[in-house]
Amino acid sequence: MLPTQCTGAARRPFELAATALAALAFLAGGEARASFTENIGVDPTAMSLGNAVTADPPGTASIHFNPAGLSRLQGKWKSDTFFGASIKPYASFTQPEGFDIGGWKDDPVAGTSTGPVRQSIFLPGIGVPKAKLPFAAAAGLGFSFNQPGSPWTFGTATYVVQGVGIDRTTDPNDPARFDGQRVNIQRLVLASPSVAYKVSKTLSVGVSIPIAHQGFALDTDMRMPNKLLGIIGKLQDAWCGDNGNPVDTFAFGLCGGGKEGRLRPFNKIGGMHFEMTAPADPTINIGVLWEPSDRFSLGAVYQGGSQSVLTGKYTFNAEPMLDRFVRGMYSSLLGPVVASMFGFPTSIPAIQSGNVTMTLPYAEHIQVGLKVKPIDRVQLNVDANWSNWKRWDKLTFQFDKTINLLEMARVFGQADPSKLIIPRGYKNTINYNFGLQVKVTDAITLRAGYEPRKSSVGENKIDLISPLPDLTIKSIGLGYETREGLRIDAAASYASGKFDIPADGSCNLNCTNFFNAVYNPYAGLDVAGGIRIRYFGVTITKPF
Template identity: 30%
Template sequence: MLYASVAQAQLAQNLFIGNPKALALGNAVTADPPGIDSIHFNPAGLARLKGRQFELKGIAGDLSLEAEFTPGPELAYAFEQFPDSLSDPTVNGQKSELSGTSVMLPFFGLTEIPALVAATGGASFEVEDRNMVLATGVFTPMLLGLKREPGDAGVYSGEEVGITRLTYFSPSIGYRISDKLFVGAALNFSYVGVGLNFDMRLPNFTFGAFDTLQDGGCFDQNGDVNSNPLNDIICTGSLSPFQTMAFIEAEFERGLSTTMNVGVLWEVEPWLTLGMTYMSGARDKIDGDVRIEYNSGVQDFINNLAQDTSIVGIVAGALGVDEIGVDETPASMVLEYPQHFSMGASIKVTPRFKTNIDVKWTDTAVWNEWDIKFDEQVQFLGVLGVISDSLNQGTTGGAIGADGLLLPRGYESVWTWAIGFEYQYTDRLAFRLGYEPRGASIPEGKRDLFVPIGETTLYSTGFAFQWSKDTFVDGSLGYVHSEQNIPSNGSTNATSTAIDNFIYNPYAGYNMKTELSVIVGEISIRSTF
């Protein structure tokens, strides 16, 4: 539940690096690396830079995410058969929309900001007598933030979500082997932060049957509790399938995560350049804190169960059940940053018209399952773990317990491609277009609202203007679009009605449609000093 949002960073890959040239060319720049940001895209391109240079960049983004929910046939039948005991006004027939932006910031944690904006930069220095260029830069390989209003249908997949990977120091080198062959390498030191606040619910058949049992068996005709050992337990508190069981707040940070980029650039002919880049992955244990505040119905049920003196209470005590209100615990999780490989060609079709083509591979299969550990016992999750184990039919995998969560994801590594066009309109002004179909690394049976990424496409445009002999201004505008249509029982991560699907399936039985749109604007100025 806590970790699922991390995969949204795959959506933001390369979008917020802040380099207008790369964005405008659909990120097809492996063979045509862009200035100081060659550190990220292909460090061999640094060897082309002359003298001492600096680059300042500005980035602004706007993210729109909508979701619609309609009951599938099984859920519609349940609503029809039990109109008094089963209802879901927060989600049934509702639409979810974002209301703002929250991001993870060093020292500040998960923070609401007026807009998704950032300013970064870098510098390079040519060591002429050694045929090499040294450089460092600041950029954001991951940057994503969203906020929903309380009561929105999407809060079960995040009321506030912030994901940041900020590379703050990247010592790099580009080396000229010959006039046509260049190599380069970069070592990236990054801050990693993940923040997530959300309402948790478990719309499982078990709780639906329990809720119906409460309504039908607890009270006599006068409204008094029918006292017996079972009713004395279940008639106090509430475990409805559609209620918010708890509000969870979590923040995880790591100040130092290291990765490495290596690249090669070969100017085969004046009209043809080839490039290749490998970006290493990272496997980091990031530490943080989790706070779980239970709603009153859950509190009453668990507390009554813990105090019961019958055999049921004795069994509950053996499981470690005690009174609950708020659980707070340090926690940790292992965060995988996937490795990436790209190769490309830059072709001058005419003296003024250039085409760039890239083929890329991203190892998103590392997100097969995620493991979250709690330093202290979370009793309510332990109770759910006992229920889950008793019902387990092998439908979804994973595990839930008082000491943590093991969340199945089942993502796939993907090959994608990108293409960019540049037309040199005058000696000082060029126009660019880009297209990048990013594909889908999430199988249809694993789609959800936590990671709303179906088939994703980037469209972009931009310009390059030589302001003076040594000063260049670049600008770009990009648009990313993705849609999902997830039917009831179409995903074990969102809409499954399987009795053993506890982890984490907040819209069980619903048909869900999502539409994601991201607009990104970037501008940079590069000059000498």
């Protein structure tokens, strides 16, 4: 029970807490889509509290979660952090009753499941190593500087704010090879000059400027199970027979490519590889922290977004099927007329490579939170946050030349073969997080966190490049502090989610509409799957 003389003073903070909790519950209760990849593994203490730390930002990690929290660090501090993560997406493919893609009724992918998944990382200045890793590792470093008695605190840190590295190359026949054989999206903050100012005993404000290296890599095989390809393939089989058709030379050239030039909707048509970076992409974090007492605090942070312009290299590989097909058409009498109407190239080289540019939006993020201590050794944290993932409406790759393989996609709406447009259609997000902290002794603290994340990738937009359904994240953590000021914080988290997308359920995955050829590699199939993410981290903080 609180001492009698504190009851009146404590009542106001707890009334404010109740009001704030109600507001956060209202925000969380609305229809929303929550996080994409933000705050998966930035700081172990934050992880263990479900990332509900805006009102109680941990150490030098305040630079990310709420720069105003730096004002609580007296003297000079250094933090070393290590992270490890294992990301395991999985999927299975089923052919529903009545399956038909332009007369083709048996997809060889049907009845299969994805295979083993390894991790990969993007190294600044190097790119994506070919090594297959059992888990992805990362390290962070943070510093803070404060002169005793000064209201100013300065800091900087290195940390990962976005990290996805999926490698499905172990099994060359993995059915997921058609939708992201290897995928890397990584944002590494290289430096983050920061300052916090203590306005009064209870109020602090802060600003940080994270300067990040943004990396993006995609390596995938391609196929286009489209009705038009299926119909033309059946027409070729009927018109050409087993030995061709001599009349075809005076017609449209459907037989001119031989058997290799016969269109098959389920065949691999080629592959593409991208590797791009934005070496130094700055954003801004602005935070405020109000701590009227040790039992109650409120915090808010704005994390700015950016339009990251990435540049790098691309390679397109083309299988013989489409090249033989267009060469056959152009070798006939009437074929060139039809081919030019559709904008088909006269040939498709086996390899095309060059330079590519892409604008990759980084979503702005707003988070508000509160901390409440109902009793001395027990602390509850609740946060609500919003992220602007609607900016990922589509990804546009601009190449330095016309890509012959993409000229074949003009009929499906890809009007400019020097560009590749991949629809995304993600949603703006609202999310809420919960954390519990119990100080067992003066040296030992136990923590637990819970995050029910509704995905910003709606089920009608999900695919195997971004296999992120609704996630439930559960975390535990342990903190140990010595009398000399050394602190060790450790955390482990487990995230899991499932999806079940019937045929035509996601037009980034399995739609059969004529103009959804780019890109629906599993058109007409039912796709069920999910993802499991295990990650852990340790931070050692000490004065220097």
